[in-house]
Amino acid sequence: MHLRVKALESVLVEKGFVDPAALDAVIELYAEKVGPKNGAQVVARAWTDPAFRARLLEDATSAVAELGFTGSQGEHVVAVENTETLHNLVVCTLCSCYPWPLLGLPPVWYKSNAYRSRAVIDPRGVLKEFGVELGEQTEIRVWDSTAEVRYLVIPQRPAGTQALDEAQLATRVTRNGMIGTALL
Numbered sequence: 001m002h003l004r005v006k007a008l009e010s011v012l013v014e015k016g017f018v019d020p021a022a023l024d025a026v027i028e029l030y031a032e033k034v035g036p037k038n039g040a041q042v043v044a045r046a047w048t049d050p051a052f053r054a055r056l057l058e059d060a061t062s063a064v065a066e067l068g069f070t071g072s073q074g075e076h077v078v079a080v081e082n083t084e085t086l087h088n089l090v091v092c093t094l095c096s097c098y099p100w101p102l103l104g105l106p107p108v109w110y111k112s113n114a115y116r117s118r119a120v121i122d123p124r125g126v127l128k129e130f131g132v133e134l135g136e137q138t139e140i141r142v143w144d145s146t147a148e149v150r151y152l153v154i155p156q157r158p159a160g161t162q163a164l165d166e167a168q169l170a171t172r173v174t175r176n177g178m179i180g181t182a183l184l
């Protein structure tokens with residue numbers, strides 16, 4: 001994969017379609033400046049502000065834009081909420097579509113063939129490997145991302161966090177929690 005990406009990049013550079021410095025800048029931006037802390041801020045806001053939560057579930061793209069999270073790979077965001085009886089899991093079966101402005105760059109396992117195929121066929125088994133054991137009564141919904149639509153899971157707010165403010169709550173939200181491969 002690494003060699004194929006290198007080969008593709010050199011052809012694109014050679015033909016003048018991309019500037020290597022621009023590619024480096026994009027990667028640095030999403031690896032260093034943007035990351036799951038953005039998504040965590042969105043989740044913490046949803047937990048503490050019912051009106052924001054409602055807007056987020058209604059139209060996540062414009063709700064997250066209120067917090068300044070816009071841009072490439074985040075044009076159409078859909079937020080899906082975990083409850084006592086429903087667990088959401090996000091995958092891109094075709095490639096690695098992911099909400100960059102909210103979560104940064106996708107982890108390696110998210111791009112792997114194994115995760116992409118098995119998340120759909122055996123979500124319960126995949127979740128178990130991530131250490132997530134859900135009761136039989138919990139429905140699991142798998143969301144297949146596309147180039148158009150990216151998903152953000154709103155995890156359940158952990159018990160015993162009533163006293164925490166929004167900023168403190170955000171530190172409890174993990175990247176995997178927002179993909180659906182972890183509980184908080």
Ligand SMILES: [Co+2]
Nearest residue numbers: 092095096097
């Ligand atoms: Co994709």
